[in-house]
Amino acid sequence: MQVFAHGGICVSNGEGAVYLDPSRGRADGVVTHAHSDHLRPRTHMTPATAEVMRVRTGSRKAQLHGYREPFRVRGIEVELHDAGHVIGSAMVAVDGGRVLYTGDFNPCGTITAGRAEPRPCETLVIEATYGRPEQVLPPRSRVIRDLQGWMLAVCANDGGIVGAYTLGKAQEVVAAANAAGLRPAVSDEVGEVCDIYVAHNVPLEYDRFSTLTPEQRAAPGLLVTSSTATSGRRPDVVVLELRRRGFQTARVSGWCAFAPWALRGVDAGFPMSDHADFTGLMDFVEACAPQQVYTVHGAQRELAREIEKRLDIPARPLPERDEMTLEEFT
Ligand SMILES: [Zn+2]
Structure with a gap:
């Protein structure tokens, strides 16, 4: 099997190929999850990913597969496993599990979307969103406790608004609020995704x-909405009105730990992520014990360098097909 970048992550056996997170919809494509930079119609995906696609784009065109239900694409065996990133998110095991692509993944475990478990493989293709050694997040349980403390404090005063990615993070925020005894209001775009989680037996209130x-609108207590609505990059009349009445604002994103821009325009930031941080990436690679690693997305070069240095496993950013030597490609 050869793995290279060519209209997505192409895994080829020389005769056929499967395209993971392809750049366009295609019958031999497999999509890992429903964030818009990955989602393409007319591909293979989990039922929950397809449902988010239907709600957000109107498209029903997908081939559906549950976790641990092997299927074949152009004669190549493919199997999906929980990636713990957002509802329906999948890691993709190809060729009997010899190749594993993590997609966006979270090995810590979430309240609402499972957890990515390492799988032994020969070739690991791993995302590198937080691939720099300094990108280590505080423990998730502590961040959730801090967030819950903030939510209870603002609700005891005028009220608060939490901004988060509308698919995945916002549902984690709602679950954290529920666990603290709060029933938040949500924007429509957060609500339509929450409805999908509830339909998949994730209890959200x-x-x-x-x-x-x-x-009720005059005093909603807590409002969960998109991060763009909260930060003011996309002016939102509800947010502007509530802020005028003294509502505090917070953003929930892993980037709050590393990037000043993530805290711009809000009163507080909570660094909870649906991605592996640097420690999580290194631990995951070690546990999969691959013979080679390809890095994709984000800090690819830095992560590849650290994997070689610390784990002594050959690693490099995923090559383009044109960069492969003839020997590699045969
Ligand atoms: Zn994602």
Whole structure:
């Protein structure tokens, strides 16, 4: 099997190929999850990923596969495993598990979307979002405790608004609020994804802000909305009005730990991520014990360098097909 970048992550046996997170919809493509930079219609995906696609784009065109249900694409065996990133997110095992592609993954475990477990493989293709050695996040349980403390404190005063990615992170925030005894209001775009989680037996308690009575809207307590609405990059009339009335704002994103821009325009930041941090990446590689590693997305070069240095496993950013030597490609 050869693995290289060519319209996605191409895994080829010389006769056929499967395209992981392809750059366009294609029948031999496998999509790992429903974030827009990965999602393409007319590909193979999990039922939950397809449901998010239907709600957000109207497209129903997908071939559905559950976790641990092997299927064949152009004669190559493929199997999906929980990636713990967002609902329906999948790691892709190819060729009987010899090649493993993590997609975006989270080995810590989430409240709402499972957890990525390492799998022994020969070739590991791993995301490198937080691939720099300094990109180590505080323990998730501590961040959730801090967030819950903030939510309870703002609700005891005027109220608060939490901004987060509408698929995945926002549902973690709702679950954390519920665990603290709060039932938040949510924006419609967060609510439509929460509804999918509930349909997949993730117990979330929330009310859509748009369905509240005028009296309830005047004092919603806690509102969970998109990070763009909170930071002011996309002015949101509800957020602007609540802020005018003294609501505090917070952003929930791993980048709050590393990047000043993540804290711009908000009163507080909580570094909870749905990705592996640097320690999580290194531990995952070690546990998979591959013979070679390819890095994709984000800090590819830095992560590859650290894997070679610390684990003594050959690693490099995933090569383009044109960069492969003839010997590698045969
Ligand atoms: Zn993602």
